[in-house]
Amino acid sequence: MSDIIIIGAGxxxxxxxxxxxxxxxxxxxxxxxxxxGNCSYGNAGMIVPSHFVPLxxxxxxxxxxxxxxxxxxPFYVRPSINGNLIDWGLKFxxxxxxxxxxxxxxxxxxxxxxxxxxxxxxxxxxxxxxxLRNKGILAFYKTEKAAxxxxxxxxxxxxxxxxxAILNVEECKALQPKLNLDVLGAAHYRCDxxxxxPALMNALIRHLESNGVAIFRNHEVTxxxxxxxxxxxxxxxxxxxxxxxxxxxxxxxSPALAKMTGMKVSIMPGKGYSFMEAEPEQRMSIPALLCxxxxxxxxxxxxxxxxxxxxxxxxxxxxNQQRVLGIIESVPKYFTDLKPRLPLREKIxxxxxxxxxxxxPYIGHSRKMxxxxxxxxxxxMGLSLGPATGLLVSQLVSAQKTxxxxxxxxxxxxx
Ligand SMILES: Cc1cc2nc3c(=O)[nH]c(=O)nc-3n(C[C@H](O)[C@H](O)[C@H](O)COP(=O)(O)OP(=O)(O)OC[C@H]3O[C@@H](n4cnc5c(N)ncnc54)[C@H](O)[C@@H]3O)c2cc1C
Numbered sequence: 082m083s084d085i086i087i088i089g090a091g092x093x094x095x096x097x098x099x100x101x102x103x104x105x106x107x108x109x110x111x112x113x114x115x116x117x118g119n120c121s122y123g124n125a126g127m128i129v130p131s132h133f134v135p136l137x138x139x140x141x142x143x144x145x146x147x148x149x150x151x152x153x154x155p156f157y158v159r160p161s162i163n164g165n166l167i168d169w170g171l172k173f174x175x176x177x178x179x180x181x182x183x184x185x186x187x188x189x190x191x192x193x194x195x196x197x198x199x200x201x202x203x204x205x206x207x208x209x210x211x212x213l214r215n216k217g218i219l220a221f222y223k224t225e226k227a228a229x230x231x232x233x234x235x236x237x238x239x240x241x242x243x244x245x246a247i248l249n250v251e252e253c254k255a256l257q258p259k260l261n262l263d264v265l266g267a268a269h270y271r272c273d274x275x276x277x278x279p280a281l282m283n284a285l286i287r288h289l290e291s292n293g294v295a296i297f298r299n300h301e302v303t304x305x306x307x308x309x310x311x312x313x314x315x316x317x318x319x320x321x322x323x324x325x326x327x328x329x330x331x332x333x334x335s336p337a338l339a340k341m342t343g344m345k346v347s348i349m350p351g352k353g354y355s356f357m358e359a360e361p362e363q364r365m366s367i368p369a370l371l372c373x374x375x376x377x378x379x380x381x382x383x384x385x386x387x388x389x390x391x392x393x394x395x396x397x398x399x400x401n402q403q404r405v406l407g408i409i410e411s412v413p414k415y416f417t418d419l420k421p422r423l424p425l426r427e428k429i430x431x432x433x434x435x436x437x438x439x440x441x442p443y444i445g446h447s448r449k450m451x452x453x454x455x456x457x458x459x460x461x462m463g464l465s466l467g468p469a470t471g472l473l474v475s476q477l478v479s480a481q482k483t484x485x486x487x488x489x490x491x492x493x494x495x496x
């Protein structure tokens with residue numbers, strides 16, 4: 082059995098630790114923060130096999146440019162002479178085509194379905210109550226254009242064997258009877274599910290810590306030491322930490338750490354916001370996506386979580402209230418009696434999606450280092466893909482055949 086150090090205690094790091102420990106490995110996790118502030122806590126909690134289309138799609142570049150001129154739009158790129166952004170943007174544009182979308186569908190589907198199955202297994206374990214629900218997601222639309230896009234998506238999904246359907250207004254109302262709807266219809270992503278992310282994260286942490294995994298909070302990895310093709314240690318708090326194998330699961334912060342090993346991992350932080358609002362009436366039972374507004378609404382913990390926006394910029398602490406307002410103003414356009422209020426600043430959560438330019442995660446061995454595994458770049462689907470990523474990492478560490486083909490997720494695909 083090996084001694085493993087994982088850098089990062091988000092869902093990718095914790096899930097890796099879970100499966101590695103299950104195989105009997107010795108596992109330590111180093112995280113630069115208190116963990117509860119990472120991207121894996123405040124997300125919309127959606128499990129999304131429906132998301133087999135990467136962000137880089139034909140038309141997305143033009144749409145993105147149009148959105149840049151609207152302060153409340155769901156997508157924004159801060160123009161800057163930032164080498165990483167330019168490099169990322171060029172790669173994104175190169176992949177925004179039908180061939181890439183078609184090539185990515187099966188690998189993403191397989192990864193998602195594996196993860197969904199593993200979530201089911203996890204929920205059966207004692208002390209793993211995280212509100213896992215399998216009611217699907219309703220993707221509501223108000224315009225003919227979005228209706229056509231969803232109809233096309235559903236057709237493709239059915240061809241991939243995923244359970245989805247187009248619903249008319251009456252069918253939508255039957256599924257969401259306690260809320261007034263002002264929509265043309267919805268796609269019901271029946272293959273999807275949802276959960277309460279903090280409950281999942283806390284259950285994983287509790288389980289790991291009581292099963293011999295040491296999690297070191299406030300231990301930022303500041304250097305990676307190497308000798309030829311081998312990592313010989315990492316530095317945290319001025320101390321050298323050594324292991325047989327190292328896993329990079331540092332989310333949006335991963336590129337800087339990968340660079341220390343001489344490796345380039347293209348990721349931009351895609352900042353998004355969310356907030357919770359009380360919902361004592363429990364009117365929403367199925368999570369919703371608002372197609373045109375790109376907003377996610379999920380019932381969880383007896384409340385509702387509203388989330389959205391994607392700002393590509395350097396990692397920063399700014400809260401752009403205009404974008405939060407964009408989320409708030411979009412909701413009553415679909416649900417006439419849901420009227421979220423602008424929360425206090427300190428109640429607005431934000432996180433950084435580790436977004437790869439082609440919309441596929443990086444899961445695999447580093448080409449440069451023999452004892453270094455990359456598990457990041459999951460973008461908008463990191464929660465959903467967590468367990469599958471963790472299982473695959475454990476199989477890579479143990480030199481086992483991976484559960485699914487991971488060629489499409491190669492960390493060196495751009496090198
Ligand atoms: C608004 C919003 C809604 C979302 N909704 C969904 C959803 O519904 N479904 C879904 O699947 N996904 C969703 N996501 C995306 C998902 O949250 C992320 O993809 C996922 O949380 C990324 O997990 P991670 O483990 O890779 O990174 P993180 O959770 O960010 O964890 C990375 C960890 O690495 C640590 N770290 C960084 N640098 C260092 C260092 N040098 N040394 C030590 N530790 C370090 C950080 O402190 C952090 O704890 C959403 C994201 C946002 C913003």
